[in-house]
Amino acid sequence: MMNFKKYKRVPVLDYPNREWPDKEIKKAPAWCSVDLRDGNQALIDPMTVDEKIEMFQLLLKLGFKEIEIGFPAASQIEYDFLRKLVEENMIPDDVTVQVLTQCREHLIDRTFEAIEGIKNVIVHIYNSTSVLQRDVVFHMDKEAIKQIAIDGTNMVKERMKNCEGNITLEYSPESFTGTEMEFALDICNAVQKTWDHANDNKIIFNLPATVEMTTPNVYADQIEWMNKHFEDRDNIILSVHPHNDRGTGVAATELALLAGADRVEGTLFGNGERTGNVDILTLAYNMFSQGINPGLELGDINEIREVYERCCKMKVGMRHPYAGKLVFTAFSGSHQDAINKGIHAMNKRGDGIWEVPYLPIDPSDLGRQYEPIVRINSQSGKGGVAFVMDAAYGYKLPKEMQREFADVIQKISEKQGEVSPSTIMDKFREEYLDAEEPFAFIRAKVEEPEEEGETRVTLRFRYKGEEMLAEAEGNGPINAAIQAIRGKVPSVDVHVLNYSEHALSEGSEAKAAAYIQMEDAKSGRITFGVGVSSNITRASIRGMFSALNRLSR
Ligand SMILES: CC(=O)SCCNC(=O)CCNC(=O)[C@H](O)C(C)(C)COP(=O)(O)OP(=O)(O)OC[C@H]1O[C@@H](n2cnc3c(N)ncnc32)[C@H](O)[C@@H]1OP(=O)(O)O
Numbered sequence: 001m002m003n004f005k006k007y008k009r010v011p012v013l014d015y016p017n018r019e020w021p022d023k024e025i026k027k028a029p030a031w032c033s034v035d036l037r038d039g040n041q042a043l044i045d046p047m048t049v050d051e052k053i054e055m056f057q058l059l060l061k062l063g064f065k066e067i068e069i070g071f072p073a074a075s076q077i078e079y080d081f082l083r084k085l086v087e088e089n090m091i092p093d094d095v096t097v098q099v100l101t102q103c104r105e106h107l108i109d110r111t112f113e114a115i116e117g118i119k120n121v122i123v124h125i126y127n128s129t130s131v132l133q134r135d136v137v138f139h140m141d142k143e144a145i146k147q148i149a150i151d152g153t154n155m156v157k158e159r160m161k162n163c164e165g166n167i168t169l170e171y172s173p174e175s176f177t178g179t180e181m182e183f184a185l186d187i188c189n190a191v192q193k194t195w196d197h198a199n200d201n202k203i204i205f206n207l208p209a210t211v212e213m214t215t216p217n218v219y220a221d222q223i224e225w226m227n228k229h230f231e232d233r234d235n236i237i238l239s240v241h242p243h244n245d246r247g248t249g250v251a252a253t254e255l256a257l258l259a260g261a262d263r264v265e266g267t268l269f270g271n272g273e274r275t276g277n278v279d280i281l282t283l284a285y286n287m288f289s290q291g292i293n294p295g296l297e298l299g300d301i302n303e304i305r306e307v308y309e310r311c312c313k314m315k316v317g318m319r320h321p322y323a324g325k326l327v328f329t330a331f332s333g334s335h336q337d338a339i340n341k342g343i344h345a346m347n348k349r350g351d352g353i354w355e356v357p358y359l360p361i362d363p364s365d366l367g368r369q370y371e372p373i374v375r376i377n378s379q380s381g382k383g384g385v386a387f388v389m390d391a392a393y394g395y396k397l398p399k400e401m402q403r404e405f406a407d408v409i410q411k412i413s414e415k416q417g418e419v420s421p422s423t424i425m426d427k428f429r430e431e432y433l434d435a436e437e438p439f440a441f442i443r444a445k446v447e448e449p450e451e452e453g454e455t456r457v458t459l460r461f462r463y464k465g466e467e468m469l470a471e472a473e474g475n476g477p478i479n480a481a482i483q484a485i486r487g488k489v490p491s492v493d494v495h496v497l498n499y500s501e502h503a504l505s506e507g508s509e510a511k512a513a514a515y516i517q518m519e520d521a522k523s524g525r526i527t528f529g530v531g532v533s534s535n536i537t538r539a540s541i542r543g544m545f546s547a548l549n550r551l552s553r
């Protein structure tokens with residue numbers, strides 16, 4: 001048996017007054033991208049200056065107004081990147097860059113050198129506060145740990161006096177989720193008092209789930225408890241910075257927003273230390289799919305993924321929310337059937353509201369309209385095949401025909417696996433449109449009666465290779481054509497069970513498709529035939545030939 005006894009349960013905050021379970025997310029928070037810092041520090045190959053610039057430009061395009069660009073005191077590359085942004089005037093006036101530093105004098109000095117000339121900067125200082133890190137990393141008691149934060153705050157305050165930029169202080173009690181709440185609060189209050197309204201900007205307290213240690217509700221309790229107990233809440237921006245160790249970073253962030261967080265730090269696709277930071281894209285698309293303006297421009301997920309994969313040398317998984325290659329694809333029959341019906345119902349309703357079973361969001365809102373929603377394999381049913389024929393080629397197969405054609409396709413998928421839309425269309429042509437044996441249509445002249453009376457059809461066709469000319473009257477063009485054929489090929493004894501037609505495309509090149517279901521009177525066999533022509537009467541006669549050929553097999 002696995003040794004689960006070696007792990008301790010994480011203590012749960014005793015907080016019965018929680019209010020967050022009754023709240024709803026109604027607006028997007030302030031977003032801060034930490035791709036260029038937390039994301040970058042977790043890469044096998046951290047980004048080069050050029051890659052950082054490309055990523056920075058993407059983040060601007062997506063509408064981020066706060067971007068942690070790195071840890072400029074940590075390495076030359078981080079420093080040079082920031083200087084390049086400043087010297088080449090790449091930071092828009094409405095964007096605030098954020099820089100991270102430990103609470104150590106030489107690092108804070110170097111950080112202030114790096115930010116010279118920037119209009120708006122968040123200087124982000126942190127130190128670890130958790131029980132474990134106090135014990136095994138810092139060997140310090142609570143007072144000494146608190147003093148690191150106070151010293152760091154004083155250092156920023158001091159250096160700010162000689163800095164022209166508009167500075168906001170951000171403080172993170174790093175490893176917050178492993179810290180006693182009273183102690184985390186005590187440090188934050190001490191930092192705020194030390195800062196003492198050094199300028200008009202609100203202080204940012206960023207409460208990180210540096211390591212996600214337990215269930216999201218516990219994080220929400222911790223955030224709400226802090227939110228309710230700060231001494232000077234009005235002058236605080238409450239920020240969260242969740243990681244995803246247990247795979248619940250998004251859930252923890254959403255609950256933290258219910259609990260009162262104003263701001264979220266995270267990364268694209270959740271890149272970051274270990275299992276990553278929280279995925280801002282998923283959070284934002286989640287809000288979007290609930291009718292909330294996410295405050296970011298996320299209409300081209302393919303471009304975001306492409307830049308991310310190139311700069312970070314990481315791959316987005318096939319089933320990654322919203323972005324994964326397969327997340328808008330249904331293979332299984334009942335899902336395809338429901339999607340097919342849902343899309344038709346929605347188009348018919350025409351109220352502009354997206355409501356389709358199994359598709360919580362319209363893929364085209366993310367720029368993914370060209371990807372097949374429905375892909376066909378042996379798990380697929382008639383609805384899926386009908387969807388592909390309609391979505392990819394414009395053929396609206398009558399409901400009664402869908403089973404017949406799906407059976408043809410399933411035989412292929414059982415042998416070869418997935419069947420592409422083009423193979424489905426090739427098979428449709430082979431089965432219904434192209435067959436010329438034993439009957440091949442050549443041409444038809446249809447004379448409609450002026451008033452009451454019969455329709456006259458003159459038909460030229462081939463039967464078993466022999467060309468024939470036939471004439472007959474009937475109560476409509478199809479009936480007259482059947483009579484005409486029968487006059488030459490007496491074994492033909494069929495009647496029409498079902499008929500439908502529709503336009504295939506619009507404009508002067510428009511064609512029509514006609515579907516005819518026919519029964520062979522002798523054998524009782526039933527099949528569909530399909531005809532396509534620019535003339536609807538000719539389409540229906542071709543459809544009849546198609547059905548005759550299928551009945552002759
Ligand atoms: C959760 C997070 O993501 S935090 C951000 C982590 N990111 C990074 O660390 C990336 C960039 N960091 C670096 O390049 C390096 O760590 C540097 C340049 C910042 C510092 O380098 P060094 O001083 O050589 O090494 P290191 O980081 O190991 O320093 C550890 C020392 O700093 C102290 N320290 C660590 N964090 C802090 C802090 N936030 N504030 C003050 N002191 C700190 C430690 O107690 C330790 O002290 P000791 O030498 O007396 O034992």
Ligand SMILES: CC(C)C(=O)C(=O)O
Pocket residue numbers: 038100126172174175206208209210211241243
């Ligand atoms: C620096 C801090 C905010 C951090 O990245 C973390 O705690 O995860």
Ligand SMILES: [Mg+2]
Pocket residue numbers: 038208210241243273277
């Ligand atoms: Mg982090």
